[in-house]
Amino acid sequence: MKPLALVGRIAQLVPVLLGVSVIVFVMMALTPGDPVEIMLADQQATPQQVQAMRHDMGLDRPALERFGVFLGNALTGNFGLSFFHRRPVAEVIAERLPATVELTLAALLLAIAISVPLGVVAAVKKNKLVDRLAALGSLFGISLPGFWFGIILIILFAVHLKLLPVSGRMEFACEVPAITTLVTIDSLLRGRPDCFANALSHLILPALTLALPMAAVLTRVQRAAMLEVLRSDYIVFAQAKGISRRRVLWRHALKNALVPTVTVAAIETGSLLGGNMVVETVFGWPGLGRLVVESIFVRNYPLVQAAVLFYAVTYVLLNFIADVLYTMLNPRVRL
Amino acid sequence: MLRKTLAITALAMTVAIPAHVMASELRVGFTLDALTLDPANHRKRETETIIRNIYDGLLTRDAKMKVVSELAESWTQVDPLTYDFKIRKGVTFHDGSAMTADDIVFTFERLTKDGAMGGQTSPRKDLVGPVKAISKVDDQTVRFTLSEPWPILPAMLPVQEVVSKAFTEKVGSQGLATQTNGTGPFKLVEWRKGDSIILQRYDGYYGGATDIPPVGKACVDRAIFKIIPENASRVAALLAGEVDIINELPPYDMKKVEASANTKVMKVNGTRTFFVALNNTKKPFDDVRVRKAANMAVNKALIIEKVLLGTAEPLNGVMSPDAFGYNPNLPAYPFDPEGAKKLLTEAGYPNGVDVTLDTEGAFKEMVEAVAAMLTKANIRAKVNVVEGSTLRAKWLPTSEKTGDMYFTSWGNGSLDPADIFVPTLRTGDRGNSAFYSNKEVDALLDAANVELDQTKRADLYKKAQVIVNKDAPWMFLWLPQDIYGVSKRVSGWEPSADSRINLHDACVK
Numbered sequence: 001m002k003p004l005a006l007v008g009r010i011a012q013l014v015p016v017l018l019g020v021s022v023i024v025f026v027m028m029a030l031t032p033g034d035p036v037e038i039m040l041a042d043q044q045a046t047p048q049q050v051q052a053m054r055h056d057m058g059l060d061r062p063a064l065e066r067f068g069v070f071l072g073n074a075l076t077g078n079f080g081l082s083f084f085h086r087r088p089v090a091e092v093i094a095e096r097l098p099a100t101v102e103l104t105l106a107a108l109l110l111a112i113a114i115s116v117p118l119g120v121v122a123a124v125k126k127n128k129l130v131d132r133l134a135a136l137g138s139l140f141g142i143s144l145p146g147f148w149f150g151i152i153l154i155i156l157f158a159v160h161l162k163l164l165p166v167s168g169r170m171e172f173a174c175e176v177p178a179i180t181t182l183v184t185i186d187s188l189l190r191g192r193p194d195c196f197a198n199a200l201s202h203l204i205l206p207a208l209t210l211a212l213p214m215a216a217v218l219t220r221v222q223r224a225a226m227l228e229v230l231r232s233d234y235i236v237f238a239q240a241k242g243i244s245r246r247r248v249l250w251r252h253a254l255k256n257a258l259v260p261t262v263t264v265a266a267i268e269t270g271s272l273l274g275g276n277m278v279v280e281t282v283f284g285w286p287g288l289g290r291l292v293v294e295s296i297f298v299r300n301y302p303l304v305q306a307a308v309l310f311y312a313v314t315y316v317l318l319n320f321i322a323d324v325l326y327t328m329l330n331p332r333v334r335l
Numbered sequence: 336m337l338r339k340t341l342a343i344t345a346l347a348m349t350v351a352i353p354a355h356v357m358a359s360e361l362r363v364g365f366t367l368d369a370l371t372l373d374p375a376n377h378r379k380r381e382t383e384t385i386i387r388n389i390y391d392g393l394l395t396r397d398a399k400m401k402v403v404s405e406l407a408e409s410w411t412q413v414d415p416l417t418y419d420f421k422i423r424k425g426v427t428f429h430d431g432s433a434m435t436a437d438d439i440v441f442t443f444e445r446l447t448k449d450g451a452m453g454g455q456t457s458p459r460k461d462l463v464g465p466v467k468a469i470s471k472v473d474d475q476t477v478r479f480t481l482s483e484p485w486p487i488l489p490a491m492l493p494v495q496e497v498v499s500k501a502f503t504e505k506v507g508s509q510g511l512a513t514q515t516n517g518t519g520p521f522k523l524v525e526w527r528k529g530d531s532i533i534l535q536r537y538d539g540y541y542g543g544a545t546d547i548p549p550v551g552k553a554c555v556d557r558a559i560f561k562i563i564p565e566n567a568s569r570v571a572a573l574l575a576g577e578v579d580i581i582n583e584l585p586p587y588d589m590k591k592v593e594a595s596a597n598t599k600v601m602k603v604n605g606t607r608t609f610f611v612a613l614n615n616t617k618k619p620f621d622d623v624r625v626r627k628a629a630n631m632a633v634n635k636a637l638i639i640e641k642v643l644l645g646t647a648e649p650l651n652g653v654m655s656p657d658a659f660g661y662n663p664n665l666p667a668y669p670f671d672p673e674g675a676k677k678l679l680t681e682a683g684y685p686n687g688v689d690v691t692l693d694t695e696g697a698f699k700e701m702v703e704a705v706a707a708m709l710t711k712a713n714i715r716a717k718v719n720v721v722e723g724s725t726l727r728a729k730w731l732p733t734s735e736k737t738g739d740m741y742f743t744s745w746g747n748g749s750l751d752p753a754d755i756f757v758p759t760l761r762t763g764d765r766g767n768s769a770f771y772s773n774k775e776v777d778a779l780l781d782a783a784n785v786e787l788d789q790t791k792r793a794d795l796y797k798k799a800q801v802i803v804n805k806d807a808p809w810m811f812l813w814l815p816q817d818i819y820g821v822s823k824r825v826s827g828w829e830p831s832a833d834s835r836i837n838l839h840d841a842c843v844k
Binding site for chain 2: 169
């Protein structure tokens with residue numbers, strides 16, 4: 001990849017972020033409800049205190065001015081104080097981000113681990129029972145609402161079978177000093193296989209809930225791509241040369257058939273961040289998604305604005321990563 | 336793949352850490368994480384519930400909601416504007432340092448002075464009302480001076496916790512958001528944000544309020560608030576034995592919790608009074624007969640049973656049965672639609688009236704039940720769902736008073752009439768959405784406000800309640816209960832009306 005392309009890509013971020021900031025700001029401003037009123041909800045607040053709080057939060061200034069201040073500060077990485085935590089927004093977000101990253105990565109890995117083999121097998125056994133079952137499974141995966149499926153998993157695996165915990169990220173007895181802030185990896189690095197197992201047991205259900213809809217989409221993409229590739233001349237040629245079927249499939253065909261899957265996976269990872277909000281709430285997962293949902297409910301403007309900007313940056317970067325991977329898998333494509 | 340993962344996990348779980356089996360540990364499945372651990376820098380009940388196990392206050396409440404001494408040994412009201420508090424000896428903060436009168440003065444200056452928290456002003460400032468100055472009289476005495484009479488000062492002090500002056504000056508207000516040094520029964524081990532707050536018994540604890548036995552150290556070695564926002568998951572965690580107490584048990588899950596051999600439901604009256612404010616200044620509700628008819632038109636018992644699944648207490652007046660000065664002898668308006676129609680005819684509305692019933696979206700279901708019953712008694716009520724802040728503005732005493740009926744509520748965390756009766760029913764007061772005005776009631780409320788003798792003060796409020804009950808400025812409705820799911824291995828704990836979960840006396844088998 002050329003450095004110029006990279007610069008171009010980063011430059012594209014600027015209008016995207018600006019647009020996103022405007023939209024978020026306007027939408028939050030137009031949403032009925034007032035953070036001060038929500039904060040002092042117990043009706044004991046005197047008008048003086050309400051006024052003082054509004055001043056503290058900068059809400060007594062005109063919207064345009066507030067937006068200007070927000071943009072100016074954001075450029076220097078300062079997103080202000082969270083209205084309700086009364087601490088810097090960046091700090092509050094940073095505390096909750098690792099849990100979301102860990103869950104998203106786990107879900108991504110799980111989705112790929114399910115969908116790629118399944119998609120390949122479905123393509124090879126086209127219209128056979130395996131293929132039909134995969135199609136049915138995909139339909140289920142796409143249709144299941146996360147909040148419902150998550151609760152079903154909890155009732156089955158935690159309440160009845162008592163195999164897995166209902167919620168949380170790791171047992172309290174596990175105190176693993178942070179290295180990467182991903183508790184599964186940190187547990188291993190710190191030589192605590194017991195904590196690793198424990199963290200993994202907490203991770204399975206939310207990751208599965210998050211992974212299934214994505215796996216459903218990816219399976220279909222993988223199957224379609226594989227069918228396409230299997231029809232192409234070079235596969236026929238490879239088979240004609242007498243290369244083993246297994247080698248043709250997994251070495252020659254899969255590499256090309258992965259291209260669309262990777263693209264879709266990267267974009268879907270972006271939407272995993274959105275799906276996180278539901279799954280994190282259901283599983284009491286201490287991530288960013290839940291924080292954002294809670295913040296929207298109480299009109300915590302600074303936090304919502306910063307988090308949405310963060311989502312936007314992540315989304316753009318994921319697309320960029322997808323493009324880079326694309327060129328690696330298929331050198332004919334140039335950035 | 337899935338099966339393999341599960342098998343590995345199941346295997347791993349069997350070698351997982353059995354630490355909580357050795358030490359006694361109590362877990363609370365809780366709806367919301369603390370916003371901060373700084374007692375002065377939030378305005379959230381859930382946050383206070385957590386903090387209150389780490390920090391003690393000058394005063395606290397027993398399970399019957401009576402205000403009793405905690406860090407104070409006793410208190411006296413010198414005159415309507417002055418209170419003296421004797422400080423208990425031998426109390427230490429978790430770092431071992433002694434608590435002194437200076438810490439208490441510091442705590443309340445931090446709460447009441449503008450910009451006293453590293454430039455920020457405490458959002459809890461007006462919860463200490465008109466407190467003008469706090470001064471140290473001697474090493475064991477602190478004096479509160481008010482700018483105007485405020486009889487609920489003692490009732491409001493249980494929601495303020497005492498911080499260490501030295502520690503706060505050392506870590507700063509920013510530091511106090513995540514680090515703690517309280518005088519409470521538990522000290523903080525770790526705050527895993529969004530996940531859990533892990534507390535450990537403080538062995539140097541002075542024992543807590545002498546009026547709330549047992550006095551002594553906390554019963555359990557460790558207490559954990561585990562944050563589970565989703566109702567279904569919180570219930571599942573209780574049923575799975577992962578947590579011992581859950582708050583906000585949804586009414587429709589009560590049966591499930593009762594059905595389990597290991598768990599039970601516990602209920603307690605809340606502090607929020609629900610009512611329908613009737614516009615007392617405008618036809619048709621300017622006529623007391625029409626207001627009485629409205630009160631007779633609604634079958635409260637049925638709504639409580641069917642819509643609220645039995646989780647509310649019917650009211651005949653303003654206040655909770657747990658509140659100071661509650662009058663238990665108020666007559667109930669009977670459910671009598673025919674009688675209501677008769678009253679309407681007497682008032683000159685033989686064909687009934689057409690009115691609008693305003694409400695917020697959250698209460699739509701209840702309000703529609705109310706409206707249907709009103710309509711059957713010829714008070715044809717149209718439900719009008721409006722966004723909360725717009726509605727509150729429409730029903731301000733300073734507004735144009737255009738509405739007919741307003742389904743609303745008023746929280747009374749202090750459980751004192753000065754904090755609900757006065758603002759909602761005194762002429763022109765800030766929450767008087769019925770625009771009710773009765774000179775006699777005003778006089779009684781004003782007299783109570785400066786009365787030092789608590790028995791006399793209670794009597795004044797009781798008299799005022801009788802008048803209000805007769806005037807029927809509202810449709811008196813109900814007081815919802817807080818519902819908890821509790822494991823049967825927990826003893827020594829009961830829910831309290833102020834929705835705090837104090838774990839000091841809770842034990843686990």
